[in-house]
Amino acid sequence: MKINTPSKLEKILAAGHLAVTSECGPPRGSDPEVIVEKANLIKDHVDAINITDNQTSVTRMCSLAACIKLKLMGLEPVLQMVTRDRNRIALQSDILGAAAFDIHNVLCLSGDHQSFGDCPTGQNVHDIDSIQLIQTVRHMRDESKFLGGDDISRSPKMFVGAAANPFADPFEIRVPRLAKKIAAGVEFIQTQCIYDLDKFELWMKMAGDRGLLEKVSILAGVTPFKSVGMARYMKNRVPGIEVPDEMIKRMADTPKEKQPEEGVKICIESMQRLKEVEGVRGFHVMAIEWEEMVPEIVEKTGLYPRPSVD
């Protein structure tokens, strides 16, 4: 596999290792120590750390600043960027800003609608969409040009990722949509949280049949349940997440104090099965406000220690 950027994540994938990424949500304040503490919990067990970009449209410390903080700690950030809040000038500008700090991974997203967050009366921008953001970063990197056509001095060397949700509707365009992101230039994919493994395997099979899995690295997204309440919330309230009834039952049948343990167990079992799915090149472990569980999950899945690449 040809290496296009100095990204550590890209190198690990190119070397054929199963990659492990995770994510940290920045604080609702300006204390950088929150990022440092969260990162320290997981840094030895993951290859790269995503910083979310005002997730669920709740205003937080910006992803770029938090990524710089990680970089200064010697860690590998993945800059999440949503197209909700910035036009093409601001997006390109922030890409250059990130590149100035040698942030080598970007995840291109559209972002939740602002009505979910703390500024529901605000405007949204959506000057470009997530697929066009993929194109934008690749254009800036590969052509050394701005969207406006002018040359960029020291182009941003970023490994370009995006999200994919195998479970959202309509299912029939889930693989064509992946194909579209690949055509736009995406190099790695972090999937939505996988609970319905049968459906995920079907999606991967369909992607494989179209020859897509050689063109992109799929990182399977997993999130451990902390409680049966969380499992039900994910099933019923989070758009585009499917949780099989038997998984809910398994959590419900577990005594309350044992539920976190059971949730982690389910997560590890899922990852063991996902490791065997053709085309899965790694994992994106989203332990939402539960970062301390990431090391155990990674270790028990046999993914520790993490490989080193130069």
Add this chain to the structure above:
Amino acid sequence: MIVADRKPIEEIIAEIKEHEKILILGCNECVTVCEAGGKKEVGVLASALRMYFLNQGRDVKLDEITLERQCDHEYLEEIRDVIDQYDAVVSLACGVGVQFMAEKYHTMPVYPGVNTCFLGVTEKRGLWTERCQACGQCILARTGGICPVSRCAKRILNGPCGGSTQGSCEINKEISCAWQLIIDRLKALDRLDDYEQIDPIKDWSTDRAGGPRKVEREDVQQ
């Protein structure tokens, strides 16, 4: 058509309560169809205001006129002979009519009586929904006749986003996902393969972003 909705009467009263001679000016076009600013609504608003001023013990002149349109010189000219009888106008036209009125009668205070909402259709009596945001560069040929600019909450040109659930938008189950509609329509047209064509970054300069717009046609100018 341009769809508008009635302003709360308290808001209108707050604007006009100091005036003595008020003209309520309706429009016989879009706002009549969407039952916000036609002759009937002019009558309803005038009656409510008369009752308000009566209760206040004030003798306020309130007249009702409904023009064919408020967005054309020739119809707005029809009130030139009577406008001096008033010290304020409440226009129930869309924002276009209110502004044209203000431009033409430069010293006359004019207040909006409706909120102008969107370009849309009458789905059924009492239900109007949006179809167009007048972006100035129509892409409907590529999207099966369904507009993601006006009907997707994120105006995503290459959708759907991950929030599309059972045909509904993530922001509200009662709103259809525009991209589900586009995909259904492409399927009905046997054009689903077109879904994989990436829609390019849009030129928004013909949209609101490009500043106030105009259409000038020399071929039809006198």
